[in-house]
Amino acid sequence: YGGHGGGGEWGHDMGAAGMEMPQRSQHSIMEHATQDQVMGMSQLVRKLSTSSPNKHELRKLLQGMLAHERVAEVHVLLAMLCDAGLPVDVVMFNLLMTSYKKKRQWQAAQLVMSKMVACGLQPDIVSYNILIDACGKAQQLTRAFDFYHLMRRNGLQAGVNTYTSLIDACGKGKQLQRAHELLEQMQQEGVKPNAHTFTTIINACTQAQEIDRGLHVLEQMMACGIVQDVGHASVTPYTTLIRAxxxxxxxxxAFRVLRCMLDAGVKPNVVTFNCLIDACGKAQDLDRAFHVFGLMRHYDQAPDSITFAALVDACCRALEVDRALELLQLMYRQLGQEPTSTTCTALLEACAKAGQLDRGLEVLQMMAAVGVRPVTASCNQLLEACGALRRLDRALDVLSHMKRVGAPPNNETYVALIEACVKAGDVHSALGALQELLASGEPSDGIGFGPLIELCGETGQTDAAFQVVGLMHRLNAPMGAAVYAGLATACLKSGNAQQAQQVVHGMRSAGFVPDTHLYDALLLGCTQHGEPVARLQALLAMMRQE
Incomplete structure (x- = not known):
């Protein structure tokens, strides 16, 4: 009975249903009842045999067991009922097949159908529809069509559910043309598609990014008068297409779909409007997004948290930070809900892109108030904006907030911070940031050591330049040509031509070639500071070698 002792009986009946036996054994395609469960079902059958239940009572028994996911036990029980001669019917087998379909076990559903035939019952259209749908959901398109053809050979006429399941299988198998051919075929055979049929094929079109085809199917649906037939259910295909x-x-x-929807007398719901606002946001069409928001009131559809999130996202894409903040306040007044982490992150990044540093810090404070920890990458974007606007004070505020709320600074944080320090001409803060980087254990990739040392030279801070070099060694950061050149320049500007010449020697030893501008600066420095003639001659000799 598919459990212990006699599990092969189901498989031997496959030929009776006109179907091939699945290649895998029953043990690999279905779950099995335990020995105790089999014994329990055996005792139950003995009791039922004495009470002579009718088929309606047995159906309720099976439905109750299946409602509690006792599929393996029902599998055993149904076989025992057949063997005991108790009244079983096609509906009972269909119930079990449906349970296997939900579990994506199409081969187990096929075995159930074969047992149905062995018990002297003929599968009906529902049986085949279940099996075809099971194959489609398991992406077994060839098998689905095999059972469709078997159903036709057995004299059963395909119905709307049959074709809808086949269309769904084609969509999952990315065979859109075949799905369209099935839609035409069913109508030629006098089978009228319903809203679920059209929604299924529109889903297939949207998954394949065939928007125009989806619009064509939508027009077909309207021509068939489906909206009058199914009422509220017809909202789904429109919403699906708007989302695509x-x-x-x-x-x-998307607005063309909305117009079709309204012309057909179908009232959009909140999900429809949310999808349309999201479409406007992605296209950075903020005016139309707010127009849709206004339409919701006209059609008595109250905005939900998803509505506000989509509209705030649209504002962020358009860098309309103030309008986004106003929407968050409105959401709290109407729904009593705080913004999510995703919404806060989008708003913070919008502040960075718009260069609204004070607003960005306000958003950080708002996130702390509602218990949302900022993402380090978003904070880094705000830091970069601070640097670009030469607002080192705001950059240090952002870093302080990150540490306070537990958003760990990383390599990109320090890259942005040191760049901000250089642009602000603050060598001391840059050195502090480098020391923090060293203590954090983060890599030094991307740090602008050259510009920092150049800043040290421009401000006459030679000691600071050598401190940077020392930190570079501790960070295992490579000394590039720009670093050597900047260090030599810093030495020259502080009046130490001899030290500058030593740096150039080190530069050459490291394999870097000083350019003529650096040599000219060295010669000028040596001359101005009365360096010995021998040193000048040595410099000229190096220049000739280069």
């Missing part, structure tokens, strides 16, 4: 238009940045087509 948003992903493809085809906002004009």
């Amino acid at each position: 238009c948003g992903k493809a940045l085809a906002v004009d087509k």
Whole structure:
């Protein structure tokens, strides 16, 4: 009975159903009842045999067991009921097949159908629909069509659910043309598609990014008068297509779908409006996003948290930070909800892109107030904006906040901070940032050591320049040509031509070639500071060698 003792009986009946035996054994395609469960079902059958239940009572028994996921036991029980001669019918087998379909076990569903035939019952259209749908959901397109053809050979006419399941299988198998051919075929055979049929094929179109095809199917649906037949259920295909238009940045087509929807007398729901606002946001069409927001009131659809999140995201994409903050306040007043981490992150990044540093710090404070920890990468973007605007004070505020709320600074944090220090001409803060970087254990990749040492030279801080070099060694950062040149320049500007010449010697030993501008600066420095003639001659000799 698919458990212990006699498990092969189901498999021997496969030929009776006109189907091939699955290649894998039953043990690999279905779960099995334990020995105790088999014994329990055996005792149950003995009791049922004495009470002579009718088929309606047995159906309720099986439904109750399946509702509690007792699929393996029902599998055993149904076989025992057949063998005991108790009244079983196709509906009972269909119930078990449906349970296997939900578990994506199409081969187990096939075995159940074969047992149905062995018990002298003929599968009905529902049986085949279940099996076809099971194969489709398991992406077994060839098998789905095999069972469809078997059903036709057995004299059963395919219905709307049959074709809808086949269309769904084609969509999952990325055979969109075949799905369209099935839609035409069913109508030629007089089978009228329903809203679920059209939604299924529109889903297939959207997954394949075939928006125009989806619009064509939508027009077919309207021509069939489906909206009058199914009412509220017809919202789904429109919403599905609007969502796909948003992903493809085809906002004009999304509004075309909305127009079709309204012309057909179908009232959009909040999900429809949310998808349309999201489409506008992705296309950076903020005005139309707010227009849709206004339409929601007109159609008595109250915005939810997803509505506000989509609209705030649209504002962030358009760098309209103030409008985004106003929406968050409105969301709290209407829904009593705080912004999510995703919304806060988008808003923080928008502040950075718009260069609104004070607003960015306000957002950080708001996030702390609602218990949302900022993402380090977003804070780094704000730090970069601080550097670009030469606002080192704000950059240090951001770093302080990161440490306070537990957003760990990383390599990119220190890269941005040191760049901000250099642009602000603050060597001392840059040295402090380098020391923090060393203590953090983060790598030094991307740090602008050359510009920092150049700043040391320009400000006459030779000692600071050599401190930077010392930190570079401790960080295992390579000394490049720009670092040597900047260090030599710093020495010259502080009046130490001899030290500058030593740096150039080190530069040459490291394999770097000083340019003529550096040599000219060295010669000028030596001359101005009365260096011995021999030193000048040595410099000229180096220049000739280069």
